[in-house]
Amino acid sequence: MHTKTHKFFNSPTRQAMFEKVKGYVDKSVDMEAEIERVRALYDLDRIYRFDLGENSEGYSPRIREYLDELRLDDQRVARFNEYPDSNHAVLKQRLAEKYAIPPEWFIIAAGLDSILDLITRVFLDHRDVYLMPTPSFFLFEALSERMGAVPYFLELREEDQFRWTNQTTHRFKELVDKFRPKLIWIANPNNPTGHLIHDMVIEELLDYASSYNAFVVVDEAFGEYTDPPGEVLSAARFLPKYQNLMVLRTFSKKYGLASLRIGYLMCSSPDILEGIQIHRHPFPVTQLSADLALIALEDEAFLTQSRTENISKRKEVFAHLTSLSNFSAIPSSTNIFMVRHHHLGGEELKRAFEQRGIIASHIDISGIKGRGYLRFSLRNREDNQYLCDVFKDIDRGWRAPIYNLGTTGT
DSSP, X not given: OOOXXXXXXXXXXXXXXXXXXXXXXXXXXXXXXXXXXXXXXXXOSOOEEXXXXXXXXXXXXXHHHHHHHHHXXXXXXXXXXXXXXXXXXXXXXXXXXXXXXXXXXXXXXXXXXXXXXXXXXXXXXXXXXXXXXXXXXXXXHHHHHHTTOEEEEEXXXXXXXXXXXXXXXXXXXXXXHHHOOXXXXXXXXXXXXXXXXXXXXXXXXXXXXXXTTOEEEEEOTTGGGTSOTTSOOOGGXXXXXXXXXXXEEESSSTTOOGGGOOEEEEOOOHHHHHHHHHHSOSSOSOHHHHHHXXXXXXXXXXXXXXXHHHHHHHHHHHHHHTTOSSEEEEOOSSSEEEEEESSSOHXXXXXXXXXTTEEOEEOOOTTSTTSOOEXXXXXXXXXXXXXXXXXXXXXXXXXXXXXXXXXXXX
């Protein structure tokens, strides 16, 4: 007899099994197997991954130097059997200097996805209300609904190229006033659009939310892409004034350390920090990851150079995209951008790119469902040129059947 084990699961797990939010990262997909499937199906020599949002400039060369030295340092290698510092005090102190806030206001964890999960576990009960713009990071919705929370969506309009406008702020206030959300999610710069909300607007939103005792999460995963050289443009500067604010950043994007899984939360509320620490694992981050993050943090020259390169490559790609007849591209301030075809649906367009060896993200998420958008990430110039060539090829041949649309990758 088969026992229905799921009946014994707790309510958040059952809720997550019932309410599945579609995103552009699917844990059930073996991506290596998917790549081999595409390669074999279209007889491709090479696969180009434009779906990940990674920094194509890599990471600080100082990290490579550290790792080379580590191989020769028996004393440090011998410490691999020791547990890491669970507090990561040195990293917190350096981050505190960067943001000019106390080190006690930081929590270090295994990537921002784990921090988002911790926040929902601390704040959300069944039928609690949360508010988020759409389109935005799908995990806001997925993790909130796992807890049984109820969403209200603030639409970013396509006619505004999904930018935050004065009308958006007005609508934000209407929704907060009417539905009294417990939690408000904001990605800045936004993902997947790459748009930046001005810090004066963020402050206005925080001020309004605080009057309704609503808690605001500002996810700045792509923040280093829009920081001025040598400076930080972050909502963290509002933390001394607003205890309802949580600001998140990561080493996965601009620092190029995605595989190390290290992110951090900043908050001035002792209660929120205590609540999150209760759910946080005792040793969420390896000592090596924390050490490498500290080295990356010190190399401001790499960030500046990488940012300059990203801006240059983005201009080159968008100059090409704007010359096409059948595509619309959404301007971005980061290394990710959204594109749709005027005649092909999202799945058709995704297959057309796969035929040429390009993997992109079909972002059929709340706010843009059924609109056919794909999300791409910038890569090195050679790969970007190949992407532009494929865009041009699809642009010229969209009326042909999909199986006749292209050539293999090289």
